[in-house]
Amino acid sequence: MDQKIVVVTGANRGIGYGLGAAFNEEGHTVLAINRTLCGENWMEEYECDLTNKDQVNDAINSIIEKYGRIDILVNNAGIRRYAPIDEISERDWNDSLLTNVTAPLWLIQKCTPLLSASNGLLLFVGSQAAEYPFVEGIAYSTTKAAFLAMSRIAIQDLRYRGIRVCYLSLGAVANRPKENDEWKIRPSDVGELALSLSKLSPRVMPTYVELRPAAPNTSAIPKMQELQNI
Template sequence: MDLKGKVAYITGGSKGIGYGVAQSLLNQGMKVAISGRSEERLQNAVKDLNHKENVLVIVSDVSKLTDEVNAIEKVLEKWGQVDLVLANAGVGHFAPIDEMNESDWHQMVNTNLNGVFHTLRASVEALKKSEGYYITVASLAGTNFFAQGAGYNATKFGVVGFTQAAMLDLRKHNIKVTTIMPGSVATHFNGNDPSEKDSWKIQAADIGKLVVDLLLMHPRTLPSKIEVRPTRPDLK
């Protein structure tokens, strides 16, 4: 499969995994729309991307279906097709369940879980036409629960279940669906400032390479759920 000229839409594309995947796809000759809630952060991200002439910036909040419908419409108006959708936007708040506040709980559910539904619901008809690919970024927290992670675990367990069921629903339309479940990634997630101390972690570019590999895989083969973790976490 030649990726040149194919079109991707990435939520949470201004930094971290979304940004790393965007850069990898641009290097393959794809056109990439990145979305997020802050236009300033999106515009700053574009400055550092290669092939920025092939980038479209869209302000969208995945917790709102109308925003995602509008985002996909903008991609179609610009390039006429959508071949890959990466539902990557996510937030995390961590506290013992008896101390977690309601607003943090609802923000995680609305972004991490409702968001993947909104993004797919908005793009599914375009993906049917292109026989495209829908990928969610879940987490190893979607299979491994931990203390102070009840809200985050609940949403990521939900993302894994949602994506796997969607895979069964959509493969009859020749749409591939995969969930990627990373462990520790060197991103700004949860207030982290990536530096040399994070060199042992998965890098955003590694997830970008993984997405490219999925796109280049033969159409008959579908890795529907991928766990990926640092090789040597003991190097922390």
């Protein structure tokens, strides 16, 4: 089938919205698992708190009941909590683990049979912070490193079940465009890349793709300038 069923988490804004829009413009059916609904008529939304396993299961069960298949699963949703390693709160730490690591695992476990049946694609939308930790990034960099490790394990565990796996390592993205950030990657750029990867032959698994700004700007945030210029 040319038209694919694409499930995207956190598609109400930012990168997730850009991903959903790119697949929609290509004529695919976009099913968004969102905690906050955005009300776009081209996006079929399922209200869901990803930290609640019952809600995750209910959302996927609803998709299965209506469509009977999933061709692409995009694990995009994530949160960022910044604090020094000796000051990070237990709540911020646990919320980061649940949202950035545990919820994607729940979704993979729930969707694997459907992705296998469709010879589907599993996309991990990650960050350079996984490999280049920064000051006060204990929760974000640690969970993104675990997310990257999960993608590498998924490659090994799922490739002979007909599922291709790709991790996108993203640099600075203008999720909420502000003044003087024209140099940043746009969500639409990420969407265009993901769409292109989905068109590759089933013989090919694009396991890891890194997307960086072509000409990074400077930053007053400690260590952020270093990260931007990698």
